Amino acid sequence: MDNKNSEEAKGRQWIYPKLIKGKLYRYRSIFSWFLLALLFSGPFLRINGEQLVLLNVLERKFVFFGVIFWPQDFYLFVVATLIFLVFIVLFTAVFGRVWCGWACPQTIFMEMVFRKIEYLIEGDAQRQRKLNASHLTAEKFFKKGLKHVIFLAISFLIANTFLAYIISTEALVQIISQPVSKHLTGFIAITVFTLMFYGVFAYIREIVCTVICPYGRLQGVLLDKQSMIVGYDYRRGEPRAKVRKGEANLHGDCIDCNLCVQVCPTGIDIREGTQLECINCTACIDACDMVMAKLNRPKRLIGFKSEEEIISGEPFKLSKRVYAYSTLLLIMVSALAILLVRRTDIETTLLRAGGTLYQLREDGTVSNLYNAEIINKTNHSINFNIKASDPTAKIQFIQNIKRLEKGSTTKLTFFVIRPQKGIEQYKSDINLNVFSGNQVIEKVETTFIAPPNF
Numbered sequence: 001m002d003n004k005n006s007e008e009a010k011g012r013q014w015i016y017p018k019l020i021k022g023k024l025y026r027y028r029s030i031f032s033w034f035l036l037a038l039l040f041s042g043p044f045l046r047i048n049g050e051q052l053v054l055l056n057v058l059e060r061k062f063v064f065f066g067v068i069f070w071p072q073d074f075y076l077f078v079v080a081t082l083i084f085l086v087f088i089v090l091f092t093a094v095f096g097r098v099w100c101g102w103a104c105p106q107t108i109f110m111e112m113v114f115r116k117i118e119y120l121i122e123g124d125a126q127r128q129r130k131l132n133a134s135h136l137t138a139e140k141f142f143k144k145g146l147k148h149v150i151f152l153a154i155s156f157l158i159a160n161t162f163l164a165y166i167i168s169t170e171a172l173v174q175i176i177s178q179p180v181s182k183h184l185t186g187f188i189a190i191t192v193f194t195l196m197f198y199g200v201f202a203y204i205r206e207i208v209c210t211v212i213c214p215y216g217r218l219q220g221v222l223l224d225k226q227s228m229i230v231g232y233d234y235r236r237g238e239p240r241a242k243v244r245k246g247e248a249n250l251h252g253d254c255i256d257c258n259l260c261v262q263v264c265p266t267g268i269d270i271r272e273g274t275q276l277e278c279i280n281c282t283a284c285i286d287a288c289d290m291v292m293a294k295l296n297r298p299k300r301l302i303g304f305k306s307e308e309e310i311i312s313g314e315p316f317k318l319s320k321r322v323y324a325y326s327t328l329l330l331i332m333v334s335a336l337a338i339l340l341v342r343r344t345d346i347e348t349t350l351l352r353a354g355g356t357l358y359q360l361r362e363d364g365t366v367s368n369l370y371n372a373e374i375i376n377k378t379n380h381s382i383n384f385n386i387k388a389s390d391p392t393a394k395i396q397f398i399q400n401i402k403r404l405e406k407g408s409t410t411k412l413t414f415f416v417i418r419p420q421k422g423i424e425q426y427k428s429d430i431n432l433n434v435f436s437g438n439q440v441i442e443k444v445e446t447t448f449i450a451p452p453n454f
């Protein structure tokens with residue numbers, strides 16, 4: 001029996017995947033619980049007093065594992081994004097769409113949370129179909145009502161968690177605990193996200209994977225014959241034919257039981273070959289393995305294998321494309337590691353004050369006026385001082401600012417004063433060191449202008 005509702009054939013075909021039990025489904029469930037625990041505990045975990053992960057696009061503040069990144073670190077963001085993209089391409093070229101079936105939040109919530117609740121309340125695929133086709137009774141009203149209330153509650157929880165990653169847990173607690181009038185925007189955001197997640201998991205479902213998600217649409221470009229995919233071994237399975245108990249098998253191993261189609265959450269028949277709609281959830285592998293076990297035939301008629309492997313029967317081999325991507329990835333990760341190691345705790349932007357050249361002083365010295373902007377990129381306050389690396393040069397500050405609070409920016413104006421005697425050229429380089437205690441935390445280079453006198 002097809003797992004799509006024929007009554008709705010004219011419009012969207014609602015999919016009723018059959019509940020599957022098997023080894024891979026068990027592993028997927030365990031892995032999903034681990035990922036869900038990580039996702040929901042993330043906003044409460046702290047490293048160096050900072051949230052484990054914060055993606056505050058509104059304040060342009062990003063935290064990863066306790067390290068704060070500011071807009072000034074944009075170059076790191078660009079490199080990290082490029083690495084992520086190459087990693088996705090590489091990962092997909094080798095393992096196909098396994099991310100979609102095993103780690104994508106959409107699939108995890110849909111198949112491991114919402115779908116399981118649906119099975120619990122409405123029963124397996126067949127009962128769900130019957131319930132949907134039946135008239136409104138007290139039982140139907142209760143089951144549907146209960147399901148949608150729970151769906152809304154979980155969507156509310158997901159919306160709050162999602163916001164905690166964006167605006168921080170503390171800001172979210174304020175929105176929740178204080179009057180709505182004080183945080184109207186926050187309240188609207190929670191409501192909109194709750195409804196959005198509810199809509200996705202209650203109604204839109206697999207359309208996210210098969211139509212909306214750009215990663216899914218890119219599969220045709222990212223996969224090749226050597227990529228691991230969930231594939232049907234047609235050489236072994238065909239010609240398919242139904243079998244009767246006790247009958248000798250004169251055909252291929254597929255008995256055309258259709259179980260692999262019935263369990264598929266995107267409603268496809270994997271025996272028709274690789275399809276964009278396949279999210280590599282491996283449910284059909286479990287289903288077919290169960291059938292093969294009952295028939296005493298070898299498992300993995302449907303398995304995690306490459307097209308090349310199915311065609312040639314040869315074991316899995318890595319393609320040249322994978323080696324090329326891996327080398328590129330290695331180079332990029334090394335570059336990012338170097339950039340991260342060289343990243344300073346503070347960032348200083350230094351410019352000579354506009355409209356000024358130099359000032360000749362009565363004591364035989366010459367000075368230049370500078371404006372500096374200093375950003376503390378850490379999550380602790382820093383006491384600092386600026387000194388010239390040339391011991392003959394002195395610095396005279398206009399303001400007496402020596403401390404930077406965490407994540408703050410300060411502006412300073414100061415003179416660099418040098419003895420005029422010995423200056424050999426009109427424009428020369430000068431190095432300034434920013435100290436915290438006795439430690440140099442940043443070096444800045446600028447130019448110094450003075451009339452030569454030697």
Ligand code: SF4
Pocket residue numbers: 232237253254255256257258259260261271287288291301302
């Ligand atoms: S579950 Fe296996 S045997 Fe049954 S139809 Fe699918 S491939 Fe054929």
Ligand code: SF4
Pocket residue numbers: 230260263264265266267268269270277278279280281282283284285
């Ligand atoms: S074809 Fe198999 S692996 Fe692909 S989505 Fe359907 S059940 Fe999952």
